[in-house]
Amino acid sequence: MSLDQSLRDELSALVGAHFGALDLDPAFGQVAPSQRPELGQFQCNGALAAAKSAKRPPRQIADAVVERLARDGRFRDLSIAGPGFVNFSLADDFLVDRVTALFDDPATGCRIGHAPRTVVLDFGGPNVAKAMHVGHLRASIIGDCLQRLCRQVGDRVTSDVHLGDWGLPMGMLIAEIARDAPELPYFDAAYDGPYPDASPVSIDDLQELYPRASARTKEDDEALAAARQATFELQRGRPGYRALWERMVAVSVEAMRADFEALGVRFDLWDGEACVHDLIDPMIQRMTDAGIAEPSEGALIVRVARPDDKAEMPPLVLLKSDGGVMYSTTDLATIVNRVERQDPDAIVYVVDGRQSLHFEQVFRTARLAGLVRDDVALEHVGFGTVNGTDGKPFRTRAGGVVRLSELIAMATEEAGKRLSEAGLAQELSEAERAAIARNVGIAAIKFADLQNQRHSNYVFDLERFTRFEGRTGPYLLYAAVRLRSLLRKAADQGFAAGGLAPETDAERDLMLTLAALPEAVRGAYERYQPHILCEHVYNVAQAFNRFYHDCHILSEQDLVRRGARLRLAEVTLAQIALALTILGLEIPDRM
Numbered sequence: 001m002s003l004d005q006s007l008r009d010e011l012s013a014l015v016g017a018h019f020g021a022l023d024l025d026p027a028f029g030q031v032a033p034s035q036r037p038e039l040g041q042f043q044c045n046g047a048l049a050a051a052k053s054a055k056r057p058p059r060q061i062a063d064a065v066v067e068r069l070a071r072d073g074r075f076r077d078l079s080i081a082g083p084g085f086v087n088f089s090l091a092d093d094f095l096v097d098r099v100t101a102l103f104d105d106p107a108t109g110c111r112i113g114h115a116p117r118t119v120v121l122d123f124g125g126p127n128v129a130k131a132m133h134v135g136h137l138r139a140s141i142i143g144d145c146l147q148r149l150c151r152q153v154g155d156r157v158t159s160d161v162h163l164g165d166w167g168l169p170m171g172m173l174i175a176e177i178a179r180d181a182p183e184l185p186y187f188d189a190a191y192d193g194p195y196p197d198a199s200p201v202s203i204d205d206l207q208e209l210y211p212r213a214s215a216r217t218k219e220d221d222e223a224l225a226a227a228r229q230a231t232f233e234l235q236r237g238r239p240g241y242r243a244l245w246e247r248m249v250a251v252s253v254e255a256m257r258a259d260f261e262a263l264g265v266r267f268d269l270w271d272g273e274a275c276v277h278d279l280i281d282p283m284i285q286r287m288t289d290a291g292i293a294e295p296s297e298g299a300l301i302v303r304v305a306r307p308d309d310k311a312e313m314p315p316l317v318l319l320k321s322d323g324g325v326m327y328s329t330t331d332l333a334t335i336v337n338r339v340e341r342q343d344p345d346a347i348v349y350v351v352d353g354r355q356s357l358h359f360e361q362v363f364r365t366a367r368l369a370g371l372v373r374d375d376v377a378l379e380h381v382g383f384g385t386v387n388g389t390d391g392k393p394f395r396t397r398a399g400g401v402v403r404l405s406e407l408i409a410m411a412t413e414e415a416g417k418r419l420s421e422a423g424l425a426q427e428l429s430e431a432e433r434a435a436i437a438r439n440v441g442i443a444a445i446k447f448a449d450l451q452n453q454r455h456s457n458y459v460f461d462l463e464r465f466t467r468f469e470g471r472t473g474p475y476l477l478y479a480a481v482r483l484r485s486l487l488r489k490a491a492d493q494g495f496a497a498g499g500l501a502p503e504t505d506a507e508r509d510l511m512l513t514l515a516a517l518p519e520a521v522r523g524a525y526e527r528y529q530p531h532i533l534c535e536h537v538y539n540v541a542q543a544f545n546r547f548y549h550d551c552h553i554l555s556e557q558d559l560v561r562r563g564a565r566l567r568l569a570e571v572t573l574a575q576i577a578l579a580l581t582i583l584g585l586e587i588p589d590r591m
């Protein structure tokens, strides 16, 4: 038995070998979970197809396969339905071995079946001076889950927040501050070196300045020209602008760190677009020399369209006609930087799906210019939008962006209400309950986000996210807390766990569900789809609840049976805890 193979693949190989022994193609041995559980845990419909190709009656083939499987010893409840559908369940010993192996495995079943990779994960992507909104929330939650998942399977991961700190918005802010406070030394053309005082702008100032500046540049061409000029001079290194910019970045980063901290999201690198600025000129030179970059109407572009493109593929703009650099330019220089510093096997961008054209252009350019080796994967892991109950992108009642901190506060409040309604954690102090409510609120948001297929949009509905039943974060946390308390009680009473020994279908179902972890982990990993793992952990919690309902555990008088059930509870808790950790949910001590 090897955990590198999913249970389903392993069974298919086993059954396939019996087809092979009957001179039939082993591929007919495909096994799938049963669609009629009353007939068994698994089914194999291969006898029908095999019959066609071998020109033999399907029933005869099914009989022969079943006969061989019966002698194997690893199966039970073998039967044939209809013209030749083979149904079977796993023998208890087989199931016990499988779940035990998973539990004892140093990799806890989180194996991908190939050598670990070096991965740069670009996610979060907040912008300086702008409040983080729900879009950044998604990038952060999904990105963080993928970082945990990649690490769990052994990849070497460098996570990079990739701050938006270098475009026109920076020049807009500088121009706006110059308008408000021209006396600041930063605007003195002779300014040289950093200014020793604290920043002239706080995060609140910035968040007030930003929309104002943005509106002004939209309405007023002169303001736009001033913003462009300031951006240009900043990028060329004008010392006063540079100093002011550094302070704006510093106050923004401080606020972002607090937000990410609250979410439990960590980054290895706090690099931004600006940090690759010096790599841009040599990169452009290289691309011009190679004939990839070409002038067009004063700008410098790269034609990335291919003859077989189905949709229009506009050229990538490397330099605007005013010499300013673009979002794409910094993304390309960042690739150069990452190749130099991390030498990754893959660079993965967890960014809004609406930026797919941008990434396609960037990736094509990087390939054309040979900025990365051909075997380095460049992947855009896109995601859908978060909408309000009205179906439009989620906003405040006044139509503004909802700050991340506000979102967390709202979720905390809703979770607190739910906890009191359910009569949970009543015996705890006010402060302890507040901490649990926050934890549960964040788990609710994260799970609600991760359980969707990445590409679909979803409605931000805290009422639904914070429920204690159904596919929610709180439901899973509660399952884990309840399991912990069960095991604590067992320990208090001196009850020891023994070997697994299923007796009821509830126990067998739970074990079978647990055995599907490697598949779920691999699926989530290979497709960058956390919802696959969400689905798995939800199934485990459901199967556990049935077991808990159907079987006595602490009140079981038979020592061996009690030990076996405690063991099953332990294994289940370990797996739920592992899955929740990968999803970024923290299990509270009490609930």
Ligand code: ARG
Residues within 6 Å of the ligand: 122, 124, 125, 126, 127, 162, 163, 164, 331, 349, 351
């Ligand atoms: N700052 C960008 C935004 O808010 C996201 C950055 C994503 N990462 C990247 N390498 N382009 O849309």
